[in-house]
Amino acid sequence: MPVTQHLTRTPARDTLAPHHVHKHNPAEVLLTGLDTLRPDTFTVTATWPTHHPFYTPTPHLNDPLIFIETIRQCFPLLAHHAYHLPHGHHLIWQYLTADINPHAMHHTPHHPAHLTLHLTCSDIRQRPGGHLTALTLHAIALRNGTHLGTAQTRFSAHSPTIYQRIRGTHPNTPTTPPPPTHPTHVNRHHPHDVVLAPTPHPHHWLLRNDTTHPTLFDHPVDHTPGMLLLEAARQATHATHHTTHTHTHTHTHTHTNSSSTRAHTNNGNGNGNGNGNGNSDTHTNPSTGTGTGTATLTRPTTHTHTTLPATPPPYPTHIHATFLQFLEYTTPTHITTTTQTNPTSTTTGTNPGTNPHTTTHITATQNNHTAFTSTITTTPHP
Missing domain, CATH: 3.10.129.10 (Hotdog Thioesterase)
Known part of the structure; x- marks a missing residue:
């Protein structure tokens, strides 16, 4: 019983x-x-x-x-x-x-x-x-x-x-964590919940030990908590998968200068715009080399903006972690990732290769020593 x-x-x-x-x-x-x-x-x-x-x-x-x-x-x-x-x-x-x-x-x-x-x-x-x-x-x-x-x-x-x-003997005075990376890059809503700080290097972050965080530091500890390291691994996985879609929009604006009418001839020697006083908006037809009349100028303008992916981030389905040594929260900790995609992996109900599993390898080093390793396998959001 x-x-x-x-x-x-x-x-x-x-x-x-x-x-x-x-x-x-x-x-x-x-x-x-x-x-x-x-x-x-x-x-x-x-x-x-x-x-x-x-x-x-x-x-x-x-x-x-x-x-x-x-x-x-x-x-x-x-x-x-x-x-x-x-x-x-x-x-x-x-x-x-x-x-x-x-x-x-x-x-x-x-x-x-x-x-x-x-x-x-x-x-x-x-x-x-x-x-x-x-x-x-x-x-x-x-x-x-x-x-x-x-x-x-x-x-x-x-x-x-x-x-x-x-x-x-170890230092135990908390230090101010570096500024966080953008929350959307790590699938978070609030900067206070971001545990990674950006660096100039791709797939490389600094760990943020924010000892004021009410969940990760629910009570005083003398080292980086294990759950913080796992959260860093998860956020680094999301950051590695994070992609932005750049959309290019071309707008054509026609400017007409009706007060100034000039004739310009393109003679093939680059002098067709002659006086260069900025008041002439007459462009010749390159096929004829000549042009006169009311000035019109068509300039394509390119606007570029960045948006977040429309699809949800991949979902972790397998997590492995090894805790090799204590990490001091007063010493910089470096988080790096590498990824490997299995193109033959499938998700139930899909065709082979359309929804590959991706495995991200995460390493945390401190003072040039590996202190924590993790692998996280993700699948497309079900």
Whole structure:
């Protein structure tokens, strides 16, 4: 029989209390319950709000990063309540792989999304007679019985003493982040939610560690949070895919100078416009070399403007990330991307090659050391 954990809940909400998932703001809590089915096997329930201030839906689809945040919140919940890790211990992300079914991610503006996550833990490490030190989490997520996604991720756990030994001496005074890139380039609406700053180099950005952001820095931390790095990977993917359509419009304006009538002859030596006083608007017909009469001048004028793509941005369906070392938010972090398109990939219901998957490789470096890598595979918006 499942054993329902007796967990405190937020007053007037159906979600767990924030400390269960290492959050301060109750509005950021997505998990609603935990059942133990058997050793190392659990069911977790979650609810996605109809509107989230940061994980905002793309057109008609929920943000894929809200799925990742749901998985992340399972870390502390299981560590503390299933494996008895004391509060105050630190959890460190090692890697994440997630696959998302976009057809189950449809956003319903007036109804929260209710999820059931089937969780299995493996490769569990504990000190002899002591606390949890690491585990791998496998998750299968359902939404109203429909397969929504899967995830596999691993984290390690450390006591405050060991964590301080790992971190050593590091600066912790926040610095002012550089100005953001344009929100539309990264599929965002507000500059405050942009985590990338432009550089002169293509496919190269600086990471913005805005410690005042209410979601990404829900509580004080001493390094760049993992969810911020995943958001940077997602925004860099959108920026790499971002294209603009330049439309050229040609307008013909006819100017008539009726007060000045001149005759000009083009004799082929370039002197046909003779006096060059700017009052003559008579142009000869090049086929005859002569021309007289009331001045008319036709000048084509080109106007160029840039518009955003009419189609929605591609949707992430596969995300992999590896966290190699801590990133200090007081030191510049460089984000770069490369892309690879599989022209033979298809989307259900389309012809081969018409809707290719594109994989973007994202790298974050600091002090010339690679600290974070990610690959995001996108498909055209369903």
